[in-house]
Amino acid sequence: MKKFLGWIITIAILLIIVLCMGPFYIINEGEQVVVTRIGRIVDTHTDAGLHIKVPFIDKITTYPKRVLSLDGDPQPIQTKENLFIVVDTTSRWRISDPSKFYQNLTTLNNAYNKISDIIDSSTRTIITQNRLSEIVRSSNIINESKTTKSDLQDEDTKEIENLVNMNSTSESVYKGRSELCKQMTIEANKLVPDYGVELIDIVPRQIKYSDELTESVYNRMIKDRNQVAQAYRSLGEGRKAEWLGRLENEKRTIASEAYRKSEETKGMADAEAAKIYSEAYNKDPEFYSFWKSIESYKKNLKDYPATYSTNMDYFKYLYSPSGKK
Template sequence: MNNKQIPFIAGLILLIAIVIGLRASIYILDEAEQAVIVQLGAPVGEPVTTPGLHFKTPFIQEVRRFDKRVISWDGDPNQIPTRGEQFISVDTTARWRIVDPLVFMQRVQNERGATMRLNDILDSVVRDKISSTDLVEIIRSKDWKISEADLARVQLSGEDDEEILLQEVQTGRQELVKSIFDQAASQMPELGIELVDIRIKRIDYVEAVEQRVFDRMIAERQRIAEQFRSEGQGRAAEIDGDTKRSLAEIQSEANRKAEVIRGQADAEASRIYSEAFGADPEFYAFLRTLESYPKTVGPSSTLILGTDSEYFRYLRDVSVQKSQAE
């Protein structure tokens, strides 16, 4: 290595160091992020909330990034007794966001820590509110009016549900959810969190009570099904009776018309026979006699008749005429 290469190499090393230092001092935040600068484990300065290009001291400072968007929280269903000692399963959900990343980092570190604190706070508030509220206030809104159709439908599932419907609502479910939100939201600023909203997703009876309700509903539905089946069978019998009656009327009318047609045909035949007999009585008698021979004399029939029998008169006359011709 000669003396001319030393400045070049030194300059190259310096350039590389500058590039590395510049890269280590630049960071970029997008619109969904906010950050806290940490130097040797301790936060310095104010949180960075504006998106874009930012600078920090390289190597000794690091960037802790936090989400600015709304984050969902889903709690596990809890079995909670109401003020009336009815055990119900309550499933809640909430939405929250980080509004003070510095406090958030100092108190809960990250989203996993925040979720654990939310589980404690929200589950505790929900349990306290539910256990001090009657069931009717939990499942009904204050402005909900009971219709006759609703009452008739709920009567099918048992007297307990009917009693719940008939109770007067003082606050209702909306006010209950609002009170849960207000109490839980008041504890969020100390965590650097804003609670956006909270909802009760589902309310069910616990398994033991639920099974009894289902059994009662099944029995009632079976009773209704039997009633419908009985009404259907009665209607089917009525339709079958109407069908048979209509069929009998149709058959009777058809038989009447057939008898009328048959009588008219017989009358017409008699008229034709009468006309034929009147035109040539002798020929008519001859034709009728010939038609009777195949019906009365078979291949194995034996008749003993006199020569002057009227039955063979035409045959005898034909034989006589034939002899005279010969």
């Protein structure tokens, strides 16, 4: 009995010693490990759970199993039409084979550097084979929107666009930005599997002109806006001249019509006055002659202090003592 208890105690002590040496390790969700023994890979695990290792001999290297992101550095690239643009990409990737990853890259920092070089190379290869319009656009909707918009525009806007040549269609896109991103990913995936990596996608996060080209683009934009402004001014001046011409014609028409009516009124008044004069003359010719002479004296003699006459007939009513001739 004592001998049996001694064996149990010995086994318990050995078990405690083994447990203290740490033969177990845990893989969490979203992790995968590579087990190496004296520098040689002996096993890999991608499932979460409790696993066993040889204490002091096996080394556990843990890698993430989730999708990782990589933001590249901006790099100047020449397009097919020899325009320099600065492209800043972002990509998603994951470790597909932890054994190859450990053999070729070992650490995540090494992986970031290597994958960044591969992405930069594939991005440069694809962009240099395509025009700028293919890189920044994914469809020809800009031309379709211009056609729809032109149908809704008024005549003045269409005239302005004709003046500044704004009706020209943009360059057609045959591949587009999305297709080029797929091509970049395919090009990069030709190399990354050797490192135990799967590249999910590559997306240009930012595309801008180089510093040398930016100033030229801004100058062209300013020139285009000045042309549009000048077109509006020219159209405004034309409309102004048109409205002023209409105004002048209307003024002449109104003045002519007013003059015609005034002449008609004056003619009617003169006729009415002549009629009244005729009726007055027929009633009393002597009084009519006297009245007209007095009116003439008031009009013609008011500015003369003295009047000399040789018995003219004009002054017949002045020289007659009775006021008669």
